[in-house]
Amino acid sequence: MRFYRFFLLACLAPFIFAPISSAQALDKIRLATNWRAQAEHGGFYQAMVDGTYAQYGLDVTILQGGPQQNAELLLAAGRVDFALGANLFQMFEAVRQKTPIVKVASIFQIDPVVLLSHPQAGLDKFEDLPNATAFIASDFMVSAWRWLKQAHGFRDEKIKPYGFNPAPFLADKQSIQQGFLTSEPFAIEQMGGF
Template identity: 50%
Template sequence: MRALRRLAVLLASVLCACSPGDNSDRAPAPGQLDTTRLATVRFATDWRAQAEQGGFYQAVATGEYRKRGLDVQIVQGGPGVNVPQLLASGAVELGMGSNSFIALNLAQEEIPVKAVAAFFQKDPQVLIAHPDPGLRSLADLKGRPILLADASVTAFWVWLKAKYGFSDDQVRKYNFNPAPFLADKRVVQQGYVTSEPYTLEKQGGVAPRVFLLADEGYPGYANMVLAPDRLIAGNPALVKAFVEASAQGWRDYLHGDPSAGDALILKHNPEMTQDLLDQAREKMRRYGLVESGEAETYGLGAMSDARWKQFFEVASSQGVYPKSLDFSRAYTLQFVGHPEAP
């Protein structure tokens, strides 16, 4: 009996030490999350696990989210995953926005979801051509057949038509198959600077000519974090913690030891390979996808009213959106550094 009483005392002391009720003397400051109770956050990505999501995977793998009171569960994207729909229905708390059109589409459709951070200052979208001394700029692609996915025709293609006078009769359907490009040296195809050029070089044996649209003036953000208005208003500390942890995850993934993030990516997506991850990370650094533009001055994830206005004016001038649309409903600068901050 004496042994049982000692065991009971020991169990009681352990339970008291672990009880949330005994942490009242460590209550979080106003606007801060209670890190003694992890908040579950489901974060939906826009595609299968890859290096372009590396900062988020790194923050999970190294515990950056947990340090800030978040239990982040990444919901892997794919061809059948609609991130805005998941957010609007409440199936996930946060999601990834591939490009600025997604946030503006939400504003136009009056869906209460906003961009709260942009971790790619440059959209990684590229046009890829065969090596040709006559191709010196994007303007030289006018008249050539261009392989585009359906979503791209109503996205960056709008900007290309406005700036370079490209025409819709150049468009050919892109089914994410490199064979049509490799078979015809006049054909141009879309891609991500971090992915398709490397794959085409391995398969075709020739380094393709790559035009990064962002370096030609394309003003869109990419790799954005999207949050429902109800979460922004009801739990801003959670959103802030997620953005801050993600920023640290991106710093570590690009300049620290990325092995933890890579291991988690490879676990989630067995079709991914280490060489693809390594070259993509090098491209993100080389082209300044994450660390350029406003992020250089205001920190990772930065956005600005001026940049959103510039993007909206390009899209609305081509009839994608009515010029009366209040584009500011597409985003908030509440959680990131920005030029308009006092």
């Protein structure tokens, strides 16, 4: 009888103690996002909730970004292990400045950055946009804005700071605003009705 108890315990031990050992073996990872939680980041949060990270031996902490945070600099400084970048222009700038980071994936195959204008404001064609007041954030100025100036005649004197609030854009019918295809159009539709 004693032998059977020992045998049963020996057979069950790997199953009884497996969760404990696998929980202790999780590698801690810090991931910085390029913005607050949003639809584009859904898969990263879902993997936390459904246990995918743990299944692969990872204990992931997600640090949300925001308007005054730079995920790439947090990565270069060693404060996080992985970072979501906003766009490829920022990666080019990091390479130019010899920032010690490596890009490992591209989530979007096409950059979802957009320029938004008001309906019936005479800003229906791309060639009309350089003459409009442009609500642009600082990260956009060091990325896509440089290309817009060089290739399409956009001018710095037309820039007004974009603080990630569409209210100034909504108040100025002759303006344009930078946006992310999956975020700002929805917010403007909700606030501005178009």
